[in-house]
Amino acid sequence: MRTKAPFFFLAPYLFLFALFWAWPILYSFYLSFLNTRVYPWHLEPAVNWGRLLQDPFFWVALKNTLFILAVQVPLMLALALLLALALNSALLRLKGFYRFAFFAPVVVGAVAYSAVFRLLFNTEFGAVNALLRALGHPGYDWLYTPGPAMAVIVLALTWRWTGYNAIILLAGLQSIPRELYEAASLDGAGPWHQFWHVTLPGLRPVLVFALVLSIIGTLQLFTEPFLITGGGPGNATMTLGVYLYQQGFRSFNFGYASAIAYTVALLAAGFSFLQMRLWRER
Amino acid sequence: MKRRRFWLSLGLHGLLTPLALLWLAPLWLMLVFSTLPEHEIFRVPTPLLPGGGFFENLASLQADTNFFRALANSLLVSLLYTLGGLLLSALAGYALAVYRFRLQGLVFSLIVATLTIPYFVVLIPQYILVARELKLTNTYWGVVLPFLANALGVFYMRQVFLSLPSSLLDAGRVDGASEGRIFFQIALPMVTPSLAALALILFLNAWNDYLWPLLVLSQKEMYTAPVALGTLIGLTRVSWGGIMVGSVLMTAPFLVLFLLLQRYFVAGITAGAVKE
Numbered sequence: 001m002r003t004k005a006p007f008f009f010l011a012p013y014l015f016l017f018a019l020f021w022a023w024p025i026l027y028s029f030y031l032s033f034l035n036t037r038v039y040p041w042h043l044e045p046a047v048n049w050g051r052l053l054q055d056p057f058f059w060v061a062l063k064n065t066l067f068i069l070a071v072q073v074p075l076m077l078a079l080a081l082l083l084a085l086a087l088n089s090a091l092l093r094l095k096g097f098y099r100f101a102f103f104a105p106v107v108v109g110a111v112a113y114s115a116v117f118r119l120l121f122n123t124e125f126g127a128v129n130a131l132l133r134a135l136g137h138p139g140y141d142w143l144y145t146p147g148p149a150m151a152v153i154v155l156a157l158t159w160r161w162t163g164y165n166a167i168i169l170l171a172g173l174q175s176i177p178r179e180l181y182e183a184a185s186l187d188g189a190g191p192w193h194q195f196w197h198v199t200l201p202g203l204r205p206v207l208v209f210a211l212v213l214s215i216i217g218t219l220q221l222f223t224e225p226f227l228i229t230g231g232g233p234g235n236a237t238m239t240l241g242v243y244l245y246q247q248g249f250r251s252f253n254f255g256y257a258s259a260i261a262y263t264v265a266l267l268a269a270g271f272s273f274l275q276m277r278l279w280r281e282r
Numbered sequence: 283m284k285r286r287r288f289w290l291s292l293g294l295h296g297l298l299t300p301l302a303l304l305w306l307a308p309l310w311l312m313l314v315f316s317t318l319p320e321h322e323i324f325r326v327p328t329p330l331l332p333g334g335g336f337f338e339n340l341a342s343l344q345a346d347t348n349f350f351r352a353l354a355n356s357l358l359v360s361l362l363y364t365l366g367g368l369l370l371s372a373l374a375g376y377a378l379a380v381y382r383f384r385l386q387g388l389v390f391s392l393i394v395a396t397l398t399i400p401y402f403v404v405l406i407p408q409y410i411l412v413a414r415e416l417k418l419t420n421t422y423w424g425v426v427l428p429f430l431a432n433a434l435g436v437f438y439m440r441q442v443f444l445s446l447p448s449s450l451l452d453a454g455r456v457d458g459a460s461e462g463r464i465f466f467q468i469a470l471p472m473v474t475p476s477l478a479a480l481a482l483i484l485f486l487n488a489w490n491d492y493l494w495p496l497l498v499l500s501q502k503e504m505y506t507a508p509v510a511l512g513t514l515i516g517l518t519r520v521s522w523g524g525i526m527v528g529s530v531l532m533t534a535p536f537l538v539l540f541l542l543l544q545r546y547f548v549a550g551i552t553a554g555a556v557k558e
Binding site: 102115 | 325427551
């Protein structure tokens with residue numbers, strides 16, 4: 001059947017898509033080779049990429065981002081997996097309560113929970129230090145010491161995103177055919193054996209999905225460090241996202257900010273590719 | 283065996299319950315703090331029960347920033363974003379699912395590819411476009427326009443329409459209905475639950491978005507709720523009770539919605555994760 005209908009159905013979407021997504025992807029690549037600190041902007045291929053290599057702030061931001069990636073993402077996904085298994089278990093009652101408790105952060109905005117976490121980790125009056133002191137520990141100057149400040153970011157992210165990932169993993173668990181467990185059971189496989197040989201392989205695509213999403217999200221981390229710690233103290237919680245914001249929208253150096261953006265994209269592509277390779281079905 | 287299950291179950295509840303309470307604590311304390319006067323918020327040990335100061339805190343929030351206006355802005359922006367995004371995603375997803383045309387595969391691949399590309403890559407050109415070329419800073423359209431072309435929405439709606447039996451659409455054609463009528467009067471009504479799931483996720487994203495509105499909104503009267511609240515965080519002479527009221531007003535409606543419509547939220551979140 002020949003009809004022009006699909007063209008009309010797609011046209012409004014494709015127009016905006018081309019304008020706000022397709023063209024920008026190409027344009028920011030081009031921008032990263034422009035010197036945008038002088039007007040008119042002009043092509044100066046090494047200016048941003050060369051600066052990136054020697055910019056100590058960029059390297060600190062990269063190091064911090066990779067640290068969060070290496071620590072927070074595995075912690076969160078392991079917790080999410082345990083949670084999904086528990087919520088999928090026939091042994092658990094009151095599932096509605098547990099689901100609400102762990103899934104509720106999914107609807108909480110970054111600004112709102114950043115405000116709450118700032119208050120909870122207040123040095124003098126915060127609930128966390130109050131609890132620590134009650135237990136005989138002097139507490140920390142959370143937001144103003146490098147290590148603890150990073151810990152607050154990691155905890156905040158874990159609070160916000162564990163349930164989100166557990167939702168995805170739970171859907172994955174529920175999509176594993178029940179017959180596979182029955183067959184394994186008939187073959188005499190215990191729960192541990194079933195977990196390794198039925199559950200984990202069955203979850204693989206969903207785990208890779210969650211992992212790739214988390215990696216892309218973490219590489220672009222902005223709101224939490226921006227609002228909870230301001231990237232500080234010093235630059236202890238400065239992330240690529242916060243640095244890009246500073247370069248792009250405080251200094252308005254669009255060329256340099258684009259180079260940072262493309263670094264994030266390259267990292268994301270690299271990590272995603274690695275995941276696909278590592279987890280590929282054998 | 284039964285005994286063993288009982289103890290295992292008890293152990294599981296014993297582990298999970300403290301963790302669940304810990305997870306609820308930030309939300310509960312947010313609610314409690316929003317109802318307490320300043321000196322009570324900072325009391326040690328931390329107060330655990332709400333007081334009666336919600337409206338005083340609301341008044342100080344309103345004095346610090348025009349939060350009602352910000353909520354109204356947020357509501358309008360989120361509605362535009364949701365309705366626009368829903369319509370465009372449904373139209374495009376339908377076209378990709380129901381028809382066969384040239385370059386179809388390429389169009390779909392390009393759209394899906396943007397799902398894996400970090401948002402930062404488009405952020406600066408989008409800003410140049412919206413702020414400098416289209417001069418849409420401090421307008422509702424400036425906040426909404428770039429997000430109407432939502433790749434996840436198209437991906438999701440395509441999946442939804444693929445599972446629609448084509449015999450129903452053909453029946454419409456036999457009756458002589460136009461393709462547009464078939465879409466609006468036959469196809470769309472049949473997928474309302476999926477539309478609702480997508481609508482919730484789009485609305486939630488719009489409602490909580492921070493970075494983009496922060497960039498394109500500089501006039502206080504135009505601030506969305508997250509931007510307005512964000513300007514207060516980190517200031518010294520500002521009411522913490524007020525900030526907590528703002529957080530509650532932004533969050534509570536969604537917590538209630540989540541309680542009632544969890545199924546739809548979950549469907550929206552897992553879109554793309556699990557192949558049907």
